[in-house]
Amino acid sequence: MDLARQHGTAAASMTSGRVTGKVAIITGGASGIGRITAETLAREGARVVIADINVEGGQAVAEEIRGKGGEALAIPVDVGEEKEIAAMVERTVETFGALHVLHNNAAITAPDHQRRDANLLELDTEIWDETMRIDLRGPMLACKHAIPRMIESGGGSIINTTSNSALAGDLTLNAYSAAKGGLNTLTLSVATAFGKEGIRCNAVSPAHIESPSLAAVVPPEVVEMLRAQCLTPRLGAPQDVANLVLYLASDEASFITGQILRCDGGALSHLAHVAQLRDSDRTTNRTDEV
Numbered sequence: 001m002d003l004a005r006q007h008g009t010a011a012a013s014m015t016s017g018r019v020t021g022k023v024a025i026i027t028g029g030a031s032g033i034g035r036i037t038a039e040t041l042a043r044e045g046a047r048v049v050i051a052d053i054n055v056e057g058g059q060a061v062a063e064e065i066r067g068k069g070g071e072a073l074a075i076p077v078d079v080g081e082e083k084e085i086a087a088m089v090e091r092t093v094e095t096f097g098a099l100h101v102l103h104n105n106a107a108i109t110a111p112d113h114q115r116r117d118a119n120l121l122e123l124d125t126e127i128w129d130e131t132m133r134i135d136l137r138g139p140m141l142a143c144k145h146a147i148p149r150m151i152e153s154g155g156g157s158i159i160n161t162t163s164n165s166a167l168a169g170d171l172t173l174n175a176y177s178a179a180k181g182g183l184n185t186l187t188l189s190v191a192t193a194f195g196k197e198g199i200r201c202n203a204v205s206p207a208h209i210e211s212p213s214l215a216a217v218v219p220p221e222v223v224e225m226l227r228a229q230c231l232t233p234r235l236g237a238p239q240d241v242a243n244l245v246l247y248l249a250s251d252e253a254s255f256i257t258g259q260i261l262r263c264d265g266g267a268l269s270h271l272a273h274v275a276q277l278r279d280s281d282r283t284t285n286r287t288d289e290v
């Protein structure tokens with residue numbers, strides 16, 4: 001890796017885009033956050049691989065990027081299957097000659113699966129196992145196969161999409177939150193073990209983001225409750241997460257590693273009662289005489 005690129009200096013950014021010259025794999029790139037991230041990285045100069053179990057959706061995103069003058073390849077993959085992950089990495093390097101960025105974004109968001117991911121007493125072990133297979137084993141396999149190729153490419157950046165569900169308790173989604181908690185720890189392990197070889201590893205932790213999966217799973221009245229928990233006027237959008245992934249993928253973030261960065265409009269930055277007090281126009285101070 002040349003010094004300008006390694007240290008994120010001005011010389012490296014004189015080319016047109018913020019990730020020009022980089023090759024990036026985005027798992028789950030056919031929809032939602034992954035799709036917008038693939039489009040964003042491509043717009044900023046990366047050659048992108050859209051790796052998704054949704055074959056048609058992945059191809060549509062790749063075609064759209066190519067139609068706008070970008071370079072993109074769709075690779076069908078089930079991230080829980082090691083052979084498919086190994087083939088995804090090899091095909092990426094065969095096609096584009098290197099690998100610099102891995103965005104581990106795929107997770108099971110299907111409404112029928114999420115509805116069955118309840119509290120532990122109501123949770124089928126098949127749901128637990130399948131959640132771990134896709135949401136935790138998937139990113140682990142992708143790291144395992146991508147890291148050697150990234151080192152050969154002169155270094156790289158891994159960005160794991162985790163969730164605020166891993167940072168505080170909830171009434172349901174007990175398997176999902178445990179898988180994302182594991183992914184947070186995996187992020188720290190990868191950053192620690194491979195940092196000296198030029199591999200950075202960070203996690204982006206969204207709260208509720210207005211993506212297709214949110215609309216399919218969360219009732220509209222609950223979406224309003226979630227909006228009230230944000231310190232910003234609005235909920236997050238996929239582009240908010242994509243912007244953070246772009247930064248972490250770029251050499252601007254060359255000294256940032258081992259971080260779990262929340263992208264949540266401050267949803268976890270306040271005491272639990274704030275949203276209710278705001279709605280009731282009260283504070284924690286008594287105003288009457290005692």
Ligand SMILES: NC(=O)c1ccc[n+]([C@@H]2O[C@H](COP(=O)([O-])OP(=O)(O)OC[C@H]3O[C@@H](n4cnc5c(N)ncnc54)[C@H](O)[C@@H]3O)[C@@H](O)[C@H]2O)c1
Pocket residue numbers: 027028029030031032033034051052053054057077078079080105106107108109110134161162163164205206207208209210211212213214
């Ligand atoms: N939307 C939110 O509110 C929110 C909040 C926190 C975290 N996240 C995380 O963000 C990521 C993206 O979520 P999204 O909301 O964009 O969902 P989405 O449903 O729009 O996208 C998920 C993508 O992953 C793909 N996928 C599912 N299983 C796969 C598998 N086995 N192999 C390969 N691809 C697979 C799907 O086909 C889909 O294209 C997930 O990791 C999710 O846990 C989302």
